[in-house]
Amino acid sequence: MSPQVEMFLDKLAAEGAARNTIESYGRDLKHFSAFAKARSRDAEDASQAIIRQYLKSLSEAGLATGTSARRLSTLRQFFRYLYAERVRDDDPTAALDSPKQGRRIPKFLSEMEVEDLLAAARARSGREGLRIVALLEILYATGLRVSELVGLPLSAISRDKQVLVVLGKGDKERMVPMSDPAREALEEYLAVRETFIPLKGATPVMRNRLFPSRSKDGHLTRARLSQMLKDLAVETGLPPSRVSPHVLRHSFASHLLANGADLRSLQQMLGHADIATTQIYTHVLDERLKSLVGQAHPLAIISKK
Numbered sequence: 141m142s143p144q145v146e147m148f149l150d151k152l153a154a155e156g157a158a159r160n161t162i163e164s165y166g167r168d169l170k171h172f173s174a175f176a177k178a179r180s181r182d183a184e185d186a187s188q189a190i191i192r193q194y195l196k197s198l199s200e201a202g203l204a205t206g207t208s209a210r211r212l213s214t215l216r217q218f219f220r221y222l223y224a225e226r227v228r229d230d231d232p233t234a235a236l237d238s239p240k241q242g243r244r245i246p247k248f249l250s251e252m253e254v255e256d257l258l259a260a261a262r263a264r265s266g267r268e269g270l271r272i273v274a275l276l277e278i279l280y281a282t283g284l285r286v287s288e289l290v291g292l293p294l295s296a297i298s299r300d301k302q303v304l305v306v307l308g309k310g311d312k313e314r315m316v317p318m319s320d321p322a323r324e325a326l327e328e329y330l331a332v333r334e335t336f337i338p339l340k341g342a343t344p345v346m347r348n349r350l351f352p353s354r355s356k357d358g359h360l361t362r363a364r365l366s367q368m369l370k371d372l373a374v375e376t377g378l379p380p381s382r383v384s385p386h387v388l389r390h391s392f393a394s395h396l397l398a399n400g401a402d403l404r405s406l407q408q409m410l411g412h413a414d415i416a417t418t419q420i421y422t423h424v425l426d427e428r429l430k431s432l433v434g435q436a437h438p439l440a441i442i443s444k445k
Contacts, residue, residue: 144184145169148221156311160287168214184222188232191215195236209238246390246420249382254280254391256376257369257383267332272368274322274329275351275360278304279385281322283392283410285309286385290360292350301326308411316409393421 148169152162173183175194181187186194198208215233222228249257258280261273279289288306296304301323303315318326336352346358353360366384373383393406407418 141166141170141173142182142184144182144222144227145173145218148218151221158287158309161309164210165214165217168211169218172211172215183218184227186232188235191232191236212236212238246394247382247387248390248394249378249387251395253376253378254388254395256378257372260372260375267335270325270329270332271336271351272372274325275365275368276372276388277322277325278318279388280392281319282306282316283389283396284316285389285411286362286365288411289385290351290362290365291357292359293348294350295348296350297326306411310413312411312413314408314411390421393418397421 145166149162149166152165169183172186172194175197176183176186176190179190179193181190195208195212198211212233216231219228219231219233223231258273258276261269261276263269264272275289278284279286282289282304284304284306285308288308292304292306296306298305298315301318303317306314306316308314333350333352337347338354341354342352343358346352346354349359351360352358353364355361355364362385369383369385369388370380373380389410393410396406396409397403403415403418403422406421407415410418412418
């Protein structure tokens with residue numbers, strides 16, 4: 141990648157952007173840089189025509205509209221940076237329209253399917269069983285992002301164990317309440333947590349993690365948790381492709397709304413900066429409202445008699 145791309149990524153890091161965000165921007169810009177290089181241009185020197193060609197190539201390659209929109213968003217941020225730093229005297233993305241996206245319906249599990257996963261987890265024995273139950277209960281009870289869950293420090297647990305204090309995107313702190321089953325599972329796991337810390341070579345960071353491991357960050361990795369959930373899916377007869385930490389986050393939100401929660405409260409618990417992001421779950425509200433009309437509307441009641 142060019143020095144300008146590296147400087148842009150360094151600026152993101154200096155401003156406190158999440159590592160996953162920086163890595164995502166880096167992959168997108170590396171892909172675009174290769175495309176521009178094939179046309180004898182560095183990424184920062186690309187014309188609007190090259191960017192249009194790039195977006196067209198993404199569409200022709202069959203990439204999802206959401207992926208194309210994300211890559212264009214990355215380019216917008218990059219070229220705005222170049223314009224602000226006076227590396228360029230124009231922003232070639234300013235007049236470009238984002239790919240039109242249909243309404244995205246999040247994938248989620250039914251309440252019964254989540255219960256089946258929890259039952260399979262509770263059937264596990266030993267410390268591994270206690271850990272997967274705690275992970276699953278907390279994930280389903282709070283809707284945390286997978287990176288937030290695996291990276292939790294011990295200090296995230298409130299003294300009364302009623303809530304978790306979570307540091308989310310943009311280093312914004314929020315308090316997320318836990319359910320009774322999640323608190324019970326957490327207490328049982330905490331009794332064996334120390335056994336996951338090696339006697340030799342344990343770093344201070346590892347000792348501070350709620351879910352410690354030998355990974356470079358000192359905590360259970362996202363990939364490992366995802367695999368653990370897919371193993372549970374196989375045991376319950378669910379397709380592994382349907383089960384992931386993010387699907388459980390969607391399930392938490394969908395089930396909460398279906399049972400009477402409001403969007404504003406859900407927004408706070410999920411850590412969304414904009415309620416528009418939370419509105420992807422209104423498909424659940426649509427079904428609930430239809431059911432409510434069918435049960436409570438005077439004409440519907442008369443027609444049932």
